[in-house]
Amino acid sequence: MKKLIITFFYLIIFSNSAIALVEVDITRGNLDPLPIAVSPMYVAPGSKDIKQNDKIIKNIGEEISKVIEMNFKRSGLFNPLKKDSFVQNPDIAHVKPRFEDWRLIKAQALVTGKVTISEDKLRAEFRLWDVVAAKEMIALAFSTTPDNWRRVAHIISDKIYERLTGETGYFDTRIIYVSETGEKTQRFKKLAIMDQDGANVKYLTLGNELVLTPRFSPRNQLVTYLSYFRNLPRVYLLDIETGVQEVVGDFAGMTFAPRFSPDGKKIIMSFAKDGNSEIYTMNLDTRVVEKITDHSSIDTSPSYSPDGKYICFNSDRSGLQQIYVMRSDGSNVKRITFGKGLYGTPVWSPRGDLIAFTKVHKGKFYIGVMRPDGSGERLLTENFYQEAPSWSPNGRVLIFYRETKSDAKGKGFSAKLWSIDLTGYNERLIETETDGSDPSWSSLLSK
């Protein structure tokens, strides 16, 4: 009884004073890109050199690591460390890195790998290491033909990007654009396709007809674009793999601003007749055409939401060009932009959370993003003339084109492709052989 009472008292007195756990809130951190060391890949003894475009690539391991390094640098999320500072050689590093050596140069992640080329087959294996924790994060191997070595480098970049950021990569992708040559008043425009880093450029048309607004299908290797057919602008469909192209629909007027639906089964475009422009869709399987908008004003530049339930477009139904959102059947039209200036070329992000647009205000052109309800408008970049944003497949980077000022004769004119990420800080010129405009980003080639 006595013991019970003592215990009872003890409990009452001390129940309130449980051992406190010290908690510290860390609400700030370092926003610098992650320092990563990309060690040159070790080439297995006996591996052959690679011949490409009459050039012999001697150290393929180093070339692959350079491509990976450049991808990371352009992303703005990583800081690839200089190779001169590496202490450990690739032949040892690919087996088991000495983490102390890599910690010395402040690397937090390390990429090592090995390439073997035998009997016209290239096998590349890589490992991603957490230098601080001294553990392996991911290890994969790929086999392909030696010509494909750049793609292997892009796929490896994607895998590392995914492991280190938690979102899918965008390096194993291609960009279709309009290649431009000649004077400003007499431009030759050809359809061109290249890897996202500007390599492997191929021209898809000869340049004898004007081409505009090429757009990739999000599902396959189909491209839709605008070209002239019997002096009328018409929407075309091109299969990149087979080279087969066809006119989409037989409209008694001009069709333009085409874009694919998210499932790749429909094309949405504008059709203009008698000074009025409306939005139409065409089912690519059944060829059934459907009218989506019906208004006396100009409705154009349609773009589907990734779930296919909504369409954003621009219209001057309020008197000035603004962006609107409606259901995919054309009902429930709502204006979402109310800011000063003109808004155009809306493109829905593949993630669905944002709409990219071009804004013109006081003679300046802006590329910006906003939420689908029109809130949270953010202008990412400002310039003399720039437009046509297109999203990377992970919805993190935008590609667009920018033109420079020129005199009356067109001197000083140039059109270049640029990219910018959602932070607005990582703006980069994409090097192309010729001038370029109207870029469109493909989905990931290796899904």
Next chain:
Amino acid sequence: MSKSIFLSLTFHTLMIILTALTLPFMLRAPIDLPPILTIDLIQITDVTSIPFAAKATKTLEKIKKKEEERVVSKQAPPSEKKKEKPDRIPLPDDLNKEKKQIVKKKQNPEEVKEQIRQASEFEKKELFDPNQIAALIDKSKEDTAETLKKKKKLTQSSVETTFANALTLSQEDALKAQIFGCWSLPLGLPYQENLLVRIKLKLKPDGTVLRSEILDHARMNRPGQGFYKVLAESALRAIRICQPLRVPPTGYEKWKDLQLNFDANEMLKG
């Protein structure tokens, strides 16, 4: 008669003491209430021991609620079996590592994973021996006790986290400043998600980390939460880079168990 008077007196006295002791406890104002405006000489630690930022408190409460719900749920725990990737290349050291792990398990049966232990018990049940009923009953008691223990543990931890810190403002600031410099925030995080990682640390007196544990570990393997794994890894990396942590030279007992709440929400959402 005298016995009953004695008992009555004893219990009445007991009741009075109890009331005197418990009433102030019941009337004690919650931590969140504004301080009373009286001027008094107080210890600096009483002022500086602010539990955590308002934003983090809200997020924590939400998480705790979720945690409680998760404990009640009868769903099976997610499989701990590591996915084997077909393309994974085995390292020369991997085989040795595996061997070492097996030896470890034999030496320390306590370290055998819960799932493995359950599997072996299941096998035992299949080979049911009527002569061992007593032993089985004892075992079931042990199981119940263990479950109760676990529940108690959870309740205790939820109580603990509501208490104030044992570091002064300057000590906390020194620790924060040290970790700020070490934490490389992953830049691709989705800003609309909950970006709070709670890590519990067991520290040595010199500030080196003896053990670290991610409190919402299960979230790392949930679908669509890949970013959380990345965030948690970055936080762990920060702790490793920073150690030994800048801890006070005295009062080891107070801070030997330390919880760091890495909150990226504020930075990314602004």
